[in-house]
Amino acid sequence: xxxxxxxxxxxxxxxxxxxxxxxxxxxxxxxxxxxxxxxxxxxxxxxxxxxxxxxxxxxxxxxxxxxxxxxxxxxxxxxxxxxxxxxxxxxxxxxxxxxxxxxxxxxxxxxxxxxxxxxxxxxxxxxxxxxxxxxxxxxxxxxxxxxxxxxxxxxxxxxxxxxxxxxxxxxxxxxxxxxxxxxxxxxxxxxxxxxxxxxxxxxxxxxxxxxxxxxxxxxxxxxxxxxxxxxxxxxxxxxxxxxxxxxxxxxxxxxxxxxxxxxxxxxxxxxxxxxxxxxxxxxxxxxxxxxxxxxxxxxxxxxxxxxxxxxxxxxxxxxxxxxxxxxxxxxxxxxxxxxxxxxx
Amino acid sequence: xxxxxxxxxxxxxxxxxxxxxxxxxxxxxxxxxxxxxxxxxxxxxxxxxxxxxxxxxxxxxxxxxxxxxxxxxxxxxxxxxxxxxxxxxxxxxxxxxxxxxxxxxxxxxxxxxxxxxxxxxxxxxxxxxxxxxxxxxxxxxxxxxxxxxxxxxxxxxxxxxxxxxxxxxxxxxxxxxxxxxxxxxxxxxxxxxxxxxxxxxxxxxxxxxxxxxxxxxxxxxxxxxxxxxxxxxxxxxxxxxxxxxxxxxxxxxxxxxxxxxxxxxxxxxxxxxxxxxxxxxxxxxxxxxxxxxxxxxxxxxxxxxxxxxxxxxxxxxxxxxxxxxxxxxxxxxxxxxxxxxxxx
DNA sequence: CCTCCTTGGGAAAGCGCTTACCGAAACGGT
DNA sequence: ACCGTTTCGGTAAGCGCTTTCCCAAGGAGG
Numbered sequence: 112x113x114x115x116x117x118x119x120x121x122x123x124x125x126x127x128x129x130x131x132x133x134x135x136x137x138x139x140x141x142x143x144x145x146x147x148x149x150x151x152x153x154x155x156x157x158x159x160x161x162x163x164x165x166x167x168x169x170x171x172x173x174x175x176x177x178x179x180x181x182x183x184x185x186x187x188x189x190x191x192x193x194x195x196x197x198x199x200x201x202x203x204x205x206x207x208x209x210x211x212x213x214x215x216x217x218x219x220x221x222x223x224x225x226x227x228x229x230x231x232x233x234x235x236x237x238x239x240x241x242x243x244x245x246x247x248x249x250x251x252x253x254x255x256x257x258x259x260x261x262x263x264x265x266x267x268x269x270x271x272x273x274x275x276x277x278x279x280x281x282x283x284x285x286x287x288x289x290x291x292x293x294x295x296x297x298x299x300x301x302x303x304x305x306x307x308x309x310x311x312x313x314x315x316x317x318x319x320x321x322x323x324x325x326x327x328x329x330x331x332x333x334x335x336x337x338x339x340x341x342x343x344x345x346x347x348x349x350x351x352x353x354x355x356x357x358x359x360x361x362x363x364x365x366x367x368x369x370x371x372x373x374x375x376x377x378x379x380x381x382x383x384x385x386x387x388x389x390x391x392x393x394x395x396x397x398x399x400x401x402x403x404x405x406x407x408x409x410x411x412x413x414x415x416x417x418x419x420x421x422x423x424x425x426x427x428x429x430x431x432x433x434x435x436x437x438x439x440x441x442x443x444x445x446x447x448x449x450x451x452x453x454x455x
Numbered sequence: 456x457x458x459x460x461x462x463x464x465x466x467x468x469x470x471x472x473x474x475x476x477x478x479x480x481x482x483x484x485x486x487x488x489x490x491x492x493x494x495x496x497x498x499x500x501x502x503x504x505x506x507x508x509x510x511x512x513x514x515x516x517x518x519x520x521x522x523x524x525x526x527x528x529x530x531x532x533x534x535x536x537x538x539x540x541x542x543x544x545x546x547x548x549x550x551x552x553x554x555x556x557x558x559x560x561x562x563x564x565x566x567x568x569x570x571x572x573x574x575x576x577x578x579x580x581x582x583x584x585x586x587x588x589x590x591x592x593x594x595x596x597x598x599x600x601x602x603x604x605x606x607x608x609x610x611x612x613x614x615x616x617x618x619x620x621x622x623x624x625x626x627x628x629x630x631x632x633x634x635x636x637x638x639x640x641x642x643x644x645x646x647x648x649x650x651x652x653x654x655x656x657x658x659x660x661x662x663x664x665x666x667x668x669x670x671x672x673x674x675x676x677x678x679x680x681x682x683x684x685x686x687x688x689x690x691x692x693x694x695x696x697x698x699x700x701x702x703x704x705x706x707x708x709x710x711x712x713x714x715x716x717x718x719x720x721x722x723x724x725x726x727x728x729x730x731x732x733x734x735x736x737x738x739x740x741x742x743x744x745x746x747x748x749x750x751x752x753x754x755x756x757x758x759x760x761x762x763x764x765x766x767x768x769x770x771x772x773x774x775x776x777x778x779x780x781x782x783x784x785x786x787x788x789x790x791x792x793x794x795x796x797x798x799x
Numbered sequence: 800c801c802t803c804c805t806t807g808g809g810a811a812a813g814c815g816c817t818t819a820c821c822g823a824a825a826c827g828g829t
Numbered sequence: 830a831c832c833g834t835t836t837c838g839g840t841a842a843g844c845g846c847t848t849t850c851c852c853a854a855g856g857a858g859g
Contacts, residue, residue, distance in 0.1 A: 115605050117815055128839045133817060142818095145837065160601065165573040166513040167815035170844040175510075177553075186539035186759070188532060188743055195530035198556045207570055209521075209553045212542045226551055229509040257504065261459050343746065372746045379748065399532055399741075402687065402716040404723065404748040415530070461845055472809045477847060486848095489807065511845035514814040 116159045125155035132156075136163070169231060174262075178234035178422065179227030180210045181220050187342075188397045189367065189414060193238050193268065196418025204426060206234065213239070217247050224254045224265075233263060234425040236418075240269035243309035248272060264425040268417060269312050271435065276424045278417055278436040282312055282394075283319035285410040285440030289364065289392055290323025292442050293408075297451030298362035298390055302335040304349040304374055306366040310341065316366040316394055335360065339370070346373025354381055361390060361451065368393035368400045368409055375403065375447075390448040394440075406445030413438065460503045469499035476500075480507070513575060518606075522578040522766065523571030524554045525564050531686075532741045533711065533758060537582050537612065540762020548770060550578065557583070561591050568598045568609075577607060578769040580762075584613040587653035592616060603776075608769040612761060613656050615779065620768045622761055622780040626656055626738075627663035629754040629784030633708065633736060634667025636786050637752075641795030642706035642734055646679040648693040648718055650710040654685065660710040660738055679704065683714070690717025698725055705734060705795065712737035712744045712753055719747065719791075734792040738784070750789030757782065 122132035127148055135144045135152035144152075155161075169175045178201050182190040194210065201208045209227065213219035220237055227235050235258055241248060248270075255265045255275050265275040293301070303320055306313030321331050334356045339349035346365055350373065353360065365371035371393030375385060383389050386405045393400075396411035417438055424436065466476035471492055479488045479496035488496075499505075513519045522545050526534040538554065545552045553571065557563035564581055571579050579602055585592060592614075599609045599619050609619040637645070647664055650657030665675050678700045683689035690709055694717065697704065709715035715737030719729060727733050730749045737744075740755035761782055768780065 115815095118817095119815075129816080130818075130840075131838055134838090137817085143837070148838080162569060162573050164514075164575070164815050165570075166510040166519075166575060167844090168817080169510040170508075170514060170846095171815080171817040173817095173844070184539070185529070185542060186532075186535055186742070188530075188535070191529050191532070191535040191538075194535075195528070195556065198529060198554070199558075202556075207553055207555070207574070209551055210542070211551070212539065212546075214543075225506060226509075229506050230551070231508070231510065343742075369743070372743075375748070376746045385748075397743075398530070398687075399713070399716075399743045402720045402747065404719070404729075459845095463845075473846080474810075474848080475808060478808090481847080487807070492808085508845050511814090512847080514816095515845080515847040517814070517847095 115164070116161045118161070118163065120159055121152065121156045121161050124159060125151045127152060175231045175233055176206045177227070177230055177232040178206045178208050178236065178425070179224070179230070179232040180208055180236045180238070181213060181223045181227075182210070182238040183213055183215050185210065185212045187369070188399050189369070189395055190238060192398065192414035193418040196415035196420075197236055197422055198418075199415070200419035200422035204422070206422070217244055218250070221247070221251045221254045224251065224258060228254070228258050228261065228263070231263075234422060235263060235265045236268065236421045236425070237265065237270060237273070238268040238418075238421075240311040241309065242311045242314065266421040266425045268421055271311075274433060276432055276434045276436070278421055278424070278438060280312070280412055280417070281437050281439045282315035283322070285394065285412070285442070286316040286319030286364070286366075287323045288440075288442045289394070289408075289410050290320045291326075292444060293362055293364070293390070293392060293448060294323065294327050294329075296390070296444075296448055297453060298448070299329065300359060300361045301329070301331060302337070302353050302357070302360040302363050303331060304346055304353065304363060304365040304370050305336050305338040306341050306345070306370065308338050313338075313341065313366050320364055341367055341370065343369050343373040343376075346370030347377045348373075350374035350377035351381070354378075362448065363389060363391045365391065365393050368395045368397040368407060371407055371409070372400055372403055386447050386449050390451070392448050396443055405447045408445045408448040409443055410440040411443050412440045459508070460505045462505070462507065464503055465496065465500045465505045468503060469495045471496060518577055519575045520550045521571070521574055521576040522550045522552050522580065522769070523568070523574070523576040524552055524580045524582070525557060525567045525571075526554070526582040527557055527559050529554065529556045531713070532743050533713070533739055534582060536742065536758035537762040540759035540764070541580055541766055542762075543759070544763035544766035548766070550766070561588055562594070565591070565595045565598045568595065568602060572598070572602050572605065572607070575607075578766060579607060579609045580612065580765045580769070581609065581614060581617070582612040582762075582765075584655040585653065586655045586658065610765040610769045612765055615655075618777060620776055620778045620780070622765055622768070622782060624656070624756055624761070625781050625783045626659035627666070629738065629756070629786070630660040630663030630708070630710075631667045632784075632786045633738070633752075633754050634664045635670075636788060637706055637708070637734070637736060637792060638667065638671050638673075640734075640788075640792055641797060642792070643673065644703060644705045645673070645675060646681070646697050646701070646704040646707050647675060648690055648697065648707060648709040648714050649680050649682040650685050650689070650714065652682050657682075657685065657710050664708055685711055685714065687713050687717035687720075690714030691721045692717075694718035694721035695725070698722075706792065707733060707735045709735065709737050712739045712741040712751060715751055715753070716744055716747055719751075730791050730793050734795070736792050740787055749791045752789045752792040753787050754784040755787050756784045
């Protein structure tokens, strides 16, 4: 960049040395700059519209105030909620957030963590689960370890296998609670839109739901479990497949809200009346989706809070790592899962 | 950071000088490094898991591959869609995105652009309209000018007053088209949930809608224009106020989809049947909201494309600046605005 | 056989800042 | 009056990289 004002210019204009100028501006510890000089330097800096070079500072100080955030897809409201929390907390600590959206490309997380490492980010937050691809996970683990070895702090959300502080949503318990609640409403013929089979977040939710059914002596037949992408279209397609397999299901659990909404669209397109013709529940309680009609029963996850927590964990000092945090969800019953009249 | 491997280490291990190591790794222009040496350096780098220090590179090269992105609220699907476009395009050019969410705090944009400037971002994208607060806009303009004077490239979305490349949504035309379409469907008694009065994006949409009505000899009485925040709750509250003022309206235009959805919730809470009891239209065509029921009539804006375009504009070389880009919207009719039976 | 290019490696000068370390001045205690 | 402390400004050594300039070696041309 050309023409930027440097500390040197400020020092010259104030008639002091570089050291003094720097100290005046940063109020360096255990060192006092005379009132008059400090005044002069500050004035010179203001007049010149001096703006310190962050890279030079990073070099000289050996650290930065950058937090690197990696997530699957910023356009997905699940991730943008977490991102909002990260950014809010980062801002509160004077940190700048550098963000990467992996578009679920395998290996991309590792690449981005590498980029954050090159930038000497002081905090890295990785959001998004993955269970398959052992090799990719190992590489990511290695990269994160290297990052922490260099003095950085990493936190992983929904990826409990990583050797850093982790935050996990209690998917299984949430889905179990939801299963019980649906059972209490009188539902018996269940199906699950199961999401991707390689995402821990998805499989745990299915497992929890299964657990609840089992406790009531129920079960989930294989044809009642349909997997598919964690997206609106994934939910839409999965729902159609399910209807083709067995139209007699009365209650569908989509493992996230976005899929649930896609499923609702599929049901309407097939002429099914909601909620009378089919009960449907989701997971996450995505804010933007709270106003769908009928209101979607779901499990509320404090996504934004999770993002904020991730940053706070990273900033904790003097604690033994890695730590494991679990976050619970809470069942929210809405109109999409009406009480079923007792069979007569 | 401690312990990171430096180029020096690589050079030593390969038995070459720093200069050669650097050239081998970067393939410096108009300079060839012997095949055998390059090989040796690459191997040494790989063995040492060398990762170049981005700050040192920035210092030495005098530029970075950072794009700074400032927007109002990443949790708002409007902004996260634009952000997704920015990130997609940035990634395609090997750029890293540093993002700031201003939470609509006045002056925050200027502060963040300052931060991007300190980091020598090569591109800055500012998203979000504002018409009031002349002083704040002037300061932002000044900061952006300083940024460009230092060699950076800035692009503003929805802020046409700024002295940089701008991308504007043709809000007025979109709202006008929508107004005509609603008129064609037979609607006559209109009201508008107008959003914040200080946001250009909002006022332009109202103006366009007014224009359409005027062309048909209609008008918008003051009591039929209710302002409020650009949020779900803003829409909810505005709708209630509107119903209190005049329950005889048959068609409501909410100036964005998020407000429209809030308005739908308010209507249902008041026992109004949708879409029979009230037609409602929004603006933006937020992807997540495409599945609300009844389907929301709206004006589609290519938000993600706008984000990508912003980055492309910034990267254009050898063009005269500032340039002005206009992006058109397209009316999408859905079930929320049924055809009104002709009055008999 | 000597000179002039060409090829390719190394030394070193920064990039803009922070921070020991040094040294001068001012002050108080004895 | 002298010495030990403070107090506070300046000097300069990096931080890790890129890149200009210089120089050695080897090949081609006269």
